[in-house]
Amino acid sequence: MIDADGHRYLDVLGEFTAGIFGHSDPLIGETVSDALSKGVSNGAPGAAEIELSQIMTERFPAVEKIRFCNTGTEANLYALTLAKSFTGRQKVMVFEGAYHGGVFVFATGGSPMNVPFDWIVARYNDIEVTRKLLAENAGELAAVIIEPMMSNGGCIAADVDFMQMLRDECSSCGALLVFDEVVTSRMGAEGLQGRLNIHPDLTTFGKYIGAGFSFGAFGGRADVLELMNPNNPDALPHAGTYNNNVFTMQTGVVAMRDIFTRSRADKLYEDGERLRDRLNSLCAKASNRVQFTGLGSTMNIHFCGGKIKNPNDLRGENSVLKKLFHLHMLDKGIYAARRGQINLSLPMQQEHFDTIASGVGSFLQRYAYHVREAA
Numbered sequence: 269m270i271d272a273d274g275h276r277y278l279d280v281l282g283e284f285t286a287g288i289f290g291h292s293d294p295l296i297g298e299t300v301s302d303a304l305s306k307g308v309s310n311g312a313p314g315a316a317e318i319e320l321s322q323i324m325t326e327r328f329p330a331v332e333k334i335r336f337c338n339t340g341t342e343a344n345l346y347a348l349t350l351a352k353s354f355t356g357r358q359k360v361m362v363f364e365g366a367y368h369g370g371v372f373v374f375a376t377g378g379s380p381m382n383v384p385f386d387w388i389v390a391r392y393n394d395i396e397v398t399r400k401l402l403a404e405n406a407g408e409l410a411a412v413i414i415e416p417m418m419s420n421g422g423c424i425a426a427d428v429d430f431m432q433m434l435r436d437e438c439s440s441c442g443a444l445l446v447f448d449e450v451v452t453s454r455m456g457a458e459g460l461q462g463r464l465n466i467h468p469d470l471t472t473f474g475k476y477i478g479a480g481f482s483f484g485a486f487g488g489r490a491d492v493l494e495l496m497n498p499n500n501p502d503a504l505p506h507a508g509t510y511n512n513n514v515f516t517m518q519t520g521v522v523a524m525r526d527i528f529t530r531s532r533a534d535k536l537y538e539d540g541e542r543l544r545d546r547l548n549s550l551c552a553k554a555s556n557r558v559q560f561t562g563l564g565s566t567m568n569i570h571f572c573g574g575k576i577k578n579p580n581d582l583r584g585e586n587s588v589l590k591k592l593f594h595l596h597m598l599d600k601g602i603y604a605a606r607r608g609q610i611n612l613s614l615p616m617q618q619e620h621f622d623t624i625a626s627g628v629g630s631f632l633q634r635y636a637y638h639v640r641e642a643a
């Protein structure tokens with residue numbers, strides 16, 4: 269990346285995970301030109317959306333049927349309203365610190381812009397608190413929505429026992445379990461649900477799948493999606509001018525069929541695991557008050573020690589050091605997220621991982637005292 273002043277950077281922000289293909293993948297470029305040359309406003313169903321839906325349902329086994337929309341926010345809105353209609357219930361469980369889109373912000377106890385659902389706010393990775401809330405609301409709960417790794421909240425992975433508890437409790441109380449995999453579907457061939465081997469009732473997607481074009485999708489159990497089958501006279505509506513926009517559908521097919529293949533998805537995950545281990549061994553040498561959390565190709569630095577299980581564990585974090593880290597990385601020609609998040613992309617090679625490690629290493633060295641004393 270080159271900024272307006274001519275400075276060059278390695279982009280490790282990766283458009284907050286949407287930029288998995290890098291900046292100018294030639295195959296995506298050709299696909300965009302091809303779509304343009306064929307005419308973009310067809311006002312009708314097209315072949316690409318059928319192919320993309322086949323690719324997605326093959327790739328994610330819990331997704332028996334899928335519908336496309338335009339953003340991750342929209343996907344979550346549809347998934348949750350569908351869950352409310354399917355169950356005939358109103359309450360939705362979400363987790364403190366979660367972010368599921370512009371109208372689903374739970375970072376600081378909610379937002380006035382949130383959709384006015386009847387929310388129950390539980391604690392991520394806390395089996396006891398969450399199980400109690402589930403029991404108290406069992407008969408009224410339409411859905412539980414969760415990211416299998418809280419990405420915006422600081423790349424905090426969910427424990428498999430916690431996720432299995434949610435699966436079991438949702439099945440027994442009849443609430444739908446919704447996995448927001450807008451970010452985490454990049455975590456290997458079948459997303460994080462494949463890695464955890466836990467099947468949600470509904471899954472939402474977004475970000476990179478449209479290869480840079482605005483994308484959203486929600487899918488899951490066929491009996492739930494059947495409520496939106498337009499062949500039924502009383503089908504729930506799903507209108508939207510750009511739901512099957514030609515660029516997204518065609519680039520999505522190429523992105524998921526030809527570029528982000530199952531094996532490349534697994535490799536990117538493993539590359540990320542190796543890099544995070546490497547960064548964490550640098551951290552461990554510097555101090556017990558700095559660490560990288562995350563999974564696979566997405567990671568976040570934190571200036572605190574101990575196991576981070578949910579955003580409450582980050583309360584005592586030194587936010588000034590985070591700002592300093594961001595500025596230091598910029599100074600070293602590395603463009604990370606301001607909150608200390610690093611997202612890998614497919615064009616990255618060993619030399620780029622070395623650059624990241626060297627940026628982190630030089631930060632830990634230069635600010636050794638502050639990192640050791642960070643509290």
Ligand SMILES: Cc1ncc(COP(=O)(O)O)c(C=O)c1O
Nearest residue numbers: 339340341367368369450451474
């Ligand atoms: C986990 C998660 N869900 C949903 C969204 C919302 O997606 P969009 O920005 O496409 O509306 C985001 C965006 O950052 C996200 O990280």
